[in-house]
Amino acid sequence: MLxxxxxxxxxxxxxRTIVYRNVDSWFTPLVTNLIGAHYSSAALGDVDQxxxxxxxxxxxxxxxxxTTCLYRNNNPRHNTAPxxxxxxxxxxxxxxxxxxxxxxxxxxxxxxxxxxxxxLDLLGTSRSLDSGMADAESGRRLLPTLGNAFxxxxxxxxxxxxSVPILPQESRIVVAGxxxxxxxxxxxxxxxxxxxxxxxxxxxxxxxxxxMRSEDLLSWSQRYxxxxxxxxxxxxxxxxxxxxxxxSRIEMDYAATRDVFLSVPLASLDGFAQLEAxxxxxxxxxxxxxxDRRATVFSATPGCFTFVAxxxxxxxxxxxxxxxxxxLSWDAVTGGLVYYVVYTATDATTPFPAGxxxxxxxxxxxxxxxxxxxxxKFYRVQAVLLTE
Numbered sequence: 247m248l249x250x251x252x253x254x255x256x257x258x259x260x261x262r263t264i265v266y267r268n269v270d271s272w273f274t275p276l277v278t279n280l281i282g283a284h285y286s287s288a289a290l291g292d293v294d295q296x297x298x299x300x301x302x303x304x305x306x307x308x309x310x311x312x313t314t315c316l317y318r319n320n321n322p323r324h325n326t327a328p329x330x331x332x333x334x335x336x337x338x339x340x341x342x343x344x345x346x347x348x349x350x351x352x353x354x355x356x357x358x359x360x361x362x363x364x365x366l367d368l369l370g371t372s373r374s375l376d377s378g379m380a381d382a383e384s385g386r387r388l389l390p391t392l393g394n395a396f397x398x399x400x401x402x403x404x405x406x407x408x409s410v411p412i413l414p415q416e417s418r419i420v421v422a423g424x425x426x427x428x429x430x431x432x433x434x435x436x437x438x439x440x441x442x443x444x445x446x447x448x449x450x451x452x453x454x455x456x457x458m459r460s461e462d463l464l465s466w467s468q469r470y471x472x473x474x475x476x477x478x479x480x481x482x483x484x485x486x487x488x489x490x491x492x493x494s495r496i497e498m499d500y501a502a503t504r505d506v507f508l509s510v511p512l513a514s515l516d517g518f519a520q521l522e523a524x525x526x527x528x529x530x531x532x533x534x535x536x537x538d539r540r541a542t543v544f545s546a547t548p549g550c551f552t553f554v555a556x557x558x559x560x561x562x563x564x565x566x567x568x569x570x571x572x573x574l575s576w577d578a579v580t581g582g583l584v585y586y587v588v589y590t591a592t593d594a595t596t597p598f599p600a601g602x603x604x605x606x607x608x609x610x611x612x613x614x615x616x617x618x619x620x621x622x623k624f625y626r627v628q629a630v631l632l633t634e
Contacts, residue, residue: 291390297324325430328352330437350426363393369419370541418443460513492517523555572618
C-alpha cells in the first residue's frame, strides 16, 4: 500500500510518503525515505519494464516547493506475469456479444485478486473494435490499472457496427481476447475465441466469354457502390490462385455507380502481358469498402477463360476521298485466316470500341464509305481471327 499526505503529531505538520507491506494482515512500513508532499498525486507503473512497479510522485513539499520524482524499484525479486484465463467462449445473444471465461492463475496474486481485460478484433482487418489498451500479440498493457472487465468472469458488449447490414463478399469474424492482470499490473497473453457472424457469404456475379481477346471485357455485378473504395482483381494461371500473374486495383468511377455490372478490358489488367495464346486462365474479384472495418474475401468461384491472341493490326491504312465517298485500303494481315472490321467516328478521342460504329465485316483489304458527308471522319480497321 502507498500512503502519501500530511501527518499532524499535535505540534507540527509533516509531509510523508510511505510504502507499506501487507504481512499477515498487518501493514508494515517497507519504504520510508521517499520525499513527502501535500497537494500530491502518485502513480505506479513498470517504467523500465523489468517486472516490478516503479513510482511517480508529484506535489508540494514542506518547503512549499513543487516537485516531481520518479523512483525506480530495484528490488531483485520481480513479479511474474499471470497465466491467461481458460475456456473463453464468445456468442451473439440478443444483439450483443457475450464473452465468458474461467479464471486465470498467478504465482504472487491469488485468483480472487486477478482482474481481466478484454479486447475485440475483426479478423482480416487492422482495425480493433476495442483494443483493451494492450498489445495484441504480447498482451503488454499500456495502462497500469485494472482490466476493463474488472474481476468478473463474463462481459456483455454492444458494438453498434456489428448490427449494421453485412455487404457482399464481406466476411465478418469477431475475435475476442481475454487476459489476466495481477496486483502488480503484470498481464498475461490473450486467450481467444472467434465468432463467425455470416457463415453464408454473398458473392458478386462474374461474367466473361469462354474465349477472351485483349479488348474483351471482364464484368462483375456491383451493389452498394456508394460504400466502395475500389475493387481488387486477380489474374492467375491456376484455379487455386497459387500462380498469380497480377493484381489490379480498379478505382471506383462514380459516374457508373448505378450500373448493374462493372466491366474492364482484359488488356487493362496487371499480368496481361504474361498471357499465352490458347491457354486457360482464371480471375476473381474482391470489393474494398470505404469502411476499413469491413473485411472482404475474393470470389469463391473464379471466372475462367481461354486467351485468344488477337492478330496484328493492319498496316499502311490509306484513305482516298472523292466527293462524299471515302475509299480505304490496307495491307493484309498474315498468320491465320482473318476478316476485317472497319470502325468509324466523328471524334478521334471517343473511347474505342464503345464509342465507334462498327461496319459490316469484310474479308477484303479495302472498304468504301459512301456516306462520308461529315467535315471530319475518322476510321480504324481491326483484324479478327476467323476462329473467334
